[in-house]
Amino acid sequence: MKNYFQDIGLWPRSHNIAYAYVLGFVLSLALTLSAYSLATENPLPQQELALVVALLALVQCAVQLYCFMHLGREAGSRARLFILGCAILIVGILVGGSLWIMFSLNGRMAPDPAQMEQYMNNEDAF
């Protein structure tokens, strides 16, 4: 059973698995700690800080998918990578679409009747 995890396609045959686990652990720790210290030190303006922290999370996600989940381009994991892509598409539509709609509600509201009256009487308003 020495090659069981390779035989079922969970581990890529070309990976040094022990190395991958240690690398994944060290990188994840470093990324977590840098996100934490960025948040506590607050060296950047809000918007940039949010962007950097979000990027750190995405990088750590990629690191763990590669090092812990052993996702790669080998035959065993290519199908899983494809399903992950489909899931990310759905997640993008779900989260992006929800935020898009919920944060543009004001612009979508019908004006109240008094305001409407004012618009109707003022040609310049349209």
Add this chain to the structure above:
Amino acid sequence: MSTEHIMPGETLSVDDAHKDSTVVFGFWMYLMTDLVLFAALFAVFAVLRGPEFGGSDIRNIFSLPYVLIETIVLLSSSFTCGLAMLAARDASVRGVFAWLLTTLVLGAVFVGMEISEFNDLIAQGYGPSKNGFLSSYFTLVGTHGTHVTIGLLWLIALMVAVAKRGLSRSTMRKLALFSMFWHFLDIVWIFIFTIVYVMGGFV
């Protein structure tokens, strides 16, 4: 020749390898649907964290250092789960058992810390029924915590199986699926840590 109880050292037939790789793929499909569930909860949280739902006065109640320790505990348990997999490859039943036990302890510490955090929030009057922000917070973080708790029960069952049957084909397969589940929960936690706690502190 298809038998469930191939002992360590024996090789897997091509047919059985194919069967088990299908199981791995099926479990991955489940994980991806679970990902969509978490995405929905993240979307709800992102909408309800605004000040109009009570979000703004709440940001100061989280203790970021406490959550950092929680995060490191869960990350370490993901790593020790990987070490259990390596021990399984090397056919070391004792190694697998020891690393799974470490994973169990770390996972239990994580759940314990989360329960104590929830208790503190509720004791301070910040329960899930207070406002929309807290409802979405408890739902998102609590769903993750429930997954980890179920993972701990699964882990206990897995350890019993390893103790009883050693590293048979069926325990190796269960170990593979459990490791996927556990690493998946760690990946979801990265986003909870970042979006809920780290960004909650300044955005």
